[in-house]
Amino acid sequence: MPSALAPSFAKRREPRPPRRDTAGLAPLSSLVAPATRQPHADSRAPLVLDAAARLFCRQGFEGTSVRDIASAAGMLPGSLYCHFATKDDLLVAVYLRGVEQICAAVEAAVLPLADPWQRLEAACVAHLEAILRNDDYARVVVRVRPADVPAAADRLVAQRDRYEALWSALVAALPLARRTDRKALRLMLLGALNWAQNWYRADGTSSPRTLARQFTALVHQSAAHGPRTPESPTT
Amino acid sequence: MPSALAPSFAKRREPRPPRRDTAGLAPLSSLVAPATRQPHADSRAPLVLDAAARLFCRQGFEGTSVRDIASAAGMLPGSLYCHFATKDDLLVAVYLRGVEQICAAVEAAVLPLADPWQRLEAACVAHLEAILRNDDYARVVVRVRPADVPAAADRLVAQRDRYEALWSALVAALPLARRTDRKALRLMLLGALNWAQNWYRADGTSSPRTLARQFTALVHQSAAHGPRTPESPTT
Amino acid sequence: MPSALAPSFAKRREPRPPRRDTAGLAPLSSLVAPATRQPHADSRAPLVLDAAARLFCRQGFEGTSVRDIASAAGMLPGSLYCHFATKDDLLVAVYLRGVEQICAAVEAAVLPLADPWQRLEAACVAHLEAILRNDDYARVVVRVRPADVPAAADRLVAQRDRYEALWSALVAALPLARRTDRKALRLMLLGALNWAQNWYRADGTSSPRTLARQFTALVHQSAAHGPRTPESPTT
Amino acid sequence: MPSALAPSFAKRREPRPPRRDTAGLAPLSSLVAPATRQPHADSRAPLVLDAAARLFCRQGFEGTSVRDIASAAGMLPGSLYCHFATKDDLLVAVYLRGVEQICAAVEAAVLPLADPWQRLEAACVAHLEAILRNDDYARVVVRVRPADVPAAADRLVAQRDRYEALWSALVAALPLARRTDRKALRLMLLGALNWAQNWYRADGTSSPRTLARQFTALVHQSAAHGPRTPESPTT
DNA sequence: AATGAATGAGCGTTCATTCAT
DNA sequence: CATGAATGAACGCTCATTCAT
Numbered sequence: 001m002p003s004a005l006a007p008s009f010a011k012r013r014e015p016r017p018p019r020r021d022t023a024g025l026a027p028l029s030s031l032v033a034p035a036t037r038q039p040h041a042d043s044r045a046p047l048v049l050d051a052a053a054r055l056f057c058r059q060g061f062e063g064t065s066v067r068d069i070a071s072a073a074g075m076l077p078g079s080l081y082c083h084f085a086t087k088d089d090l091l092v093a094v095y096l097r098g099v100e101q102i103c104a105a106v107e108a109a110v111l112p113l114a115d116p117w118q119r120l121e122a123a124c125v126a127h128l129e130a131i132l133r134n135d136d137y138a139r140v141v142v143r144v145r146p147a148d149v150p151a152a153a154d155r156l157v158a159q160r161d162r163y164e165a166l167w168s169a170l171v172a173a174l175p176l177a178r179r180t181d182r183k184a185l186r187l188m189l190l191g192a193l194n195w196a197q198n199w200y201r202a203d204g205t206s207s208p209r210t211l212a213r214q215f216t217a218l219v220h221q222s223a224a225h226g227p228r229t230p231e232s233p234t235t
Numbered sequence: 236m237p238s239a240l241a242p243s244f245a246k247r248r249e250p251r252p253p254r255r256d257t258a259g260l261a262p263l264s265s266l267v268a269p270a271t272r273q274p275h276a277d278s279r280a281p282l283v284l285d286a287a288a289r290l291f292c293r294q295g296f297e298g299t300s301v302r303d304i305a306s307a308a309g310m311l312p313g314s315l316y317c318h319f320a321t322k323d324d325l326l327v328a329v330y331l332r333g334v335e336q337i338c339a340a341v342e343a344a345v346l347p348l349a350d351p352w353q354r355l356e357a358a359c360v361a362h363l364e365a366i367l368r369n370d371d372y373a374r375v376v377v378r379v380r381p382a383d384v385p386a387a388a389d390r391l392v393a394q395r396d397r398y399e400a401l402w403s404a405l406v407a408a409l410p411l412a413r414r415t416d417r418k419a420l421r422l423m424l425l426g427a428l429n430w431a432q433n434w435y436r437a438d439g440t441s442s443p444r445t446l447a448r449q450f451t452a453l454v455h456q457s458a459a460h461g462p463r464t465p466e467s468p469t470t
Numbered sequence: 471m472p473s474a475l476a477p478s479f480a481k482r483r484e485p486r487p488p489r490r491d492t493a494g495l496a497p498l499s500s501l502v503a504p505a506t507r508q509p510h511a512d513s514r515a516p517l518v519l520d521a522a523a524r525l526f527c528r529q530g531f532e533g534t535s536v537r538d539i540a541s542a543a544g545m546l547p548g549s550l551y552c553h554f555a556t557k558d559d560l561l562v563a564v565y566l567r568g569v570e571q572i573c574a575a576v577e578a579a580v581l582p583l584a585d586p587w588q589r590l591e592a593a594c595v596a597h598l599e600a601i602l603r604n605d606d607y608a609r610v611v612v613r614v615r616p617a618d619v620p621a622a623a624d625r626l627v628a629q630r631d632r633y634e635a636l637w638s639a640l641v642a643a644l645p646l647a648r649r650t651d652r653k654a655l656r657l658m659l660l661g662a663l664n665w666a667q668n669w670y671r672a673d674g675t676s677s678p679r680t681l682a683r684q685f686t687a688l689v690h691q692s693a694a695h696g697p698r699t700p701e702s703p704t705t
Numbered sequence: 706m707p708s709a710l711a712p713s714f715a716k717r718r719e720p721r722p723p724r725r726d727t728a729g730l731a732p733l734s735s736l737v738a739p740a741t742r743q744p745h746a747d748s749r750a751p752l753v754l755d756a757a758a759r760l761f762c763r764q765g766f767e768g769t770s771v772r773d774i775a776s777a778a779g780m781l782p783g784s785l786y787c788h789f790a791t792k793d794d795l796l797v798a799v800y801l802r803g804v805e806q807i808c809a810a811v812e813a814a815v816l817p818l819a820d821p822w823q824r825l826e827a828a829c830v831a832h833l834e835a836i837l838r839n840d841d842y843a844r845v846v847v848r849v850r851p852a853d854v855p856a857a858a859d860r861l862v863a864q865r866d867r868y869e870a871l872w873s874a875l876v877a878a879l880p881l882a883r884r885t886d887r888k889a890l891r892l893m894l895l896g897a898l899n900w901a902q903n904w905y906r907a908d909g910t911s912s913p914r915t916l917a918r919q920f921t922a923l924v925h926q927s928a929a930h931g932p933r934t935p936e937s938p939t940t
Numbered sequence: 941a942a943t944g945a946a947t948g949a950g951c952g953t954t955c956a957t958t959c960a961t
Numbered sequence: 962c963a964t965g966a967a968t969g970a971a972c973g974c975t976c977a978t979t980c981a982t
Contacts, residue, residue, distance in 0.1 A: 551953070
């Protein structure tokens with residue numbers, strides 16, 4: 001499956017065995033379901049998570065130290081470990097929420113629309129706005145390569161796959177010429193959108209919205225009319 | 236003389252004047268063809284560069300230590316500094332050669348062709364093969380984000396720009412509907428191709444060549460027929 | 471809290487605001503009197519400071535590595551950085567306390583005396599005993615040249631100035647011929663005393679006390695009677 | 706003897722046995738006796754020595770690397786070793802010449818004078834001008850502590866002693882009260898003069914000449930009239 | 941005489957993590 | 962929950978020196 005992402009070239013910093021593996025999900029529960037707050041449930045875990053998301057998306061994972069995160073959250077480095085077992089787990093938690101938020105954004109954008117191409121375009125816009133604007137969590141999902149954090153790669157990839165499934169459905173709904181490779185279409189669009197993180201500057205002329213529409217348009221008619229696939233050009 | 240590669244004895248991290256850009260080809264020739272006449276022509280600098288390229292593209296820049304590179308090149312860490320003043324400079328040298336090689340590959344692929352779309356397709360194929368196959372140097376150019384190495388970012392971006400200029404020319408030659416945003420087309424294609432580094436597995440079913448052709452085809456007819464730009468849909 | 475001594479987690483060598491000068495006495499008290507109530511009052515910071523003072527005054531600043539200090543304090547090199555952000559800061563902390571101690575010694579020696587020349591002599595004795603005997607902190611103040619540690623030079627000089635002000639007052643009180651240059655007198659005496667660190671051997675015949683008295687005497691009558699200033703020799 | 710200077714607290718960088726110990730003197734011969742130049746005797750050794758003197762007196766011995774010296778002399782680090790066996794030897798050679806030059810300066814200044822106090826004053830002026838002005842060699846003699854270079858300390862101290870003998874003679878000639886400690890007088894004067902290197906700024910108001918005269922004057926009448934020695938106050 | 945490359949040890953500092961309090 | 966101190970390994974880099982060419 002081309003969505004697999006983690007060729008383990010890992011090597012350094014073999015983390016001492018991760019103690020309790022379930023810890024990755026534990027802290028999230030408090031985020032997903034703040035629910036009825038316990039009297040002293042004013043946990044500072046969300047603060048930590050916010051700080052981590054902000055720093056990971058600005059400086060990358062390796063470029064951010066736990067000291068950075070701790071001090072941004074107003075605590076000492078050791079205190080982080082009350083909430084997250086390892087730095088990797090912290091990343092997983094950020095990823096988890098990032099995927100949730102980007103999924104929610106795309107689903108909300110797509111919901112009121114019926115036309116498959118319009119739905120695709122709306123998804124592109126929502127996606128690009130999420131990963132270029134201020135959703136630090138979503139940005140991390142695109143910014144941090146699972147392969148760079150071997151011990152957590154599986155969990156990160158699993159999250160990404162969750163999101164890509166959503167796109168597979170969007171693409172599956174398109175009325176395309178029979179020969180069109182729908183997977184290639186999905187990979188191309190998502191790749192083009194994600195890579196924008198590498199060059200897009202907020203002060204530029206075109207907004208994420210415009211950009212997303214341009215990208216969609218570039219594949220629209222082409223795909224719809226049936227592109228000449230390399231193997232069997234229509235001639 | 237590999238002057239651009241051996242800025243030895245630079246003293247204290249002064250950013251150093253950006254090294255004359257025309258030297259771009261000089262070091263390569265001496266590396267590719269070590270000749271047989273120099274006094275100490277048995278320099279191991281090329282070995283170091285190769286090791287760096289291999290490790291940078293597999294583990295990233297931050298994920299690779301100078302000790303890793305040195306030991307891969309069969310030397311002691313300190314010995315690296317006979318050839319490169321800093322780790323950053325080593326990256327710049329790899330980038331330099333990576334851009335050279337990918338430029339050469341694309342130009343060679345495009346040269347015998349006249350039709351603009353065929354040329355674009357050939358460029359995509361050459362690009363994708365370079366950054367997915369065994370050209371470690373080219374892969375580093377896509378893999379390592381300039382922003383992650385602030386002290387060298389300018390020099391890295393300058394190299395990338397050199398390459399993108401080549402693409403601008405290719406796209407400028409396409410017969411497109413008047414309203415088509417050629418920059419968006421270029422960014423989309425290159426983004427989609429580059430991002431493939433994040434998911435492509437060599438053991439997959441489709442080759443870089445096939446993939447590149449599919450991507451090209453997806454934008455071909457669309458763009459050629461005049462896509463509906465977001466601002467002014469054709470309908 | 472030894473705030474001036476534990477500027478922990480300072481991140482990247484930004485010169486850091488020169489730390490409020492009034493903190494001068496705070497850290498000392500906590501070091502001198504570790505008390506018995508703090509939660510982790512068993513801090514080994516004083517140990518580190520002592521080790522640093524001992525090594526700096528014996529081997530100089532550049533001649534002492536942080537590994538030397540750490541191992542003398544029974545810790546690992548990295549552990550030093552729990553207490554001091556940089557080696558420079560460690561030196562500043564030693565200097566701070568050195569100046570405090572030599573100030574205290576001189577003030578205590580001078581306090582019970584009224585006659586200006588007797589006060590000057592007592593100051594010389596106290597100064598010389600401090601910088602030749604076992605007060606490692608005071609010795610460092612004389613031994614380590616501020617100019618050799620550029621990043622900390624300002625802070626070091628500020629400390630020294632604090633001490634010299636004390637001497638200016640002592641010299642100002644002397645009944646001298648009108649033409650006598652009091653600054654020259656101060657610089658001569660202090661220079662002669664400080665330089666003794668370069669040649670004085672504890673096993674010698676004359677004690678610091680004797681030496682200090684000799685130096686004082688050598689300028690006493692001369693100055694008192696009005697020396698021939700160079701500009702206007704008495705002929 | 707108070708002129709001894711080297712309490713060996715050495716420890717690090719135990720130099721691999723200095724090969725040929727006589728090398729310390731060898732290079733000097735070419736300096737002392739340039740004599741009739743051999744055809745290709747355009748040795749660059751003097752260049753190296755000059756560079757070393759300049760850097761040692763500005764940055765200290767430990768603060769100067771052989772790379773610094775080599776590059777200042779326009780050569781590569783390895784090339785230095787054609788002229789000097791070790792960095793220490795280079796320092797010894799600088800010291801040697803520094804002492805020669807300061808001796809020569811003092812002797813020349815004193816020569817035309819007969820009065821002992823005038824001779825002392827002239828010596829002070831010559832000494833201070835040498836170590837504060839542009840005689841890099843002389844400045845090194847005062848700037849670099851023999852004890853900081855254990856392997857060469859003996860040779861350095863021997864040079865210094867050579868110079869101090871000259872001062873002993875000057876002081877011995879002074880008509881002083883019987884109880885005056887002539888050694889203390891010498892040490893005081895030289896200490897005060899040498900220490901000026903630590904605070905004197907060229908842009909200041911008083912010249913080295915003025916300063917030297919002030920210092921001399923401060924001890925003149927006092928010593929001449931018979932100071933109250935601490936042991937036996939005149940009262 | 942000089943070079944360019946290499947050596948091996950050591951530098952100041954940062955890292956993710958642990959743990960008694 | 963949080964702290965402050967500590968750990969042990971690794972980081973990028975510089976050092977004086979060597980040596981074949």
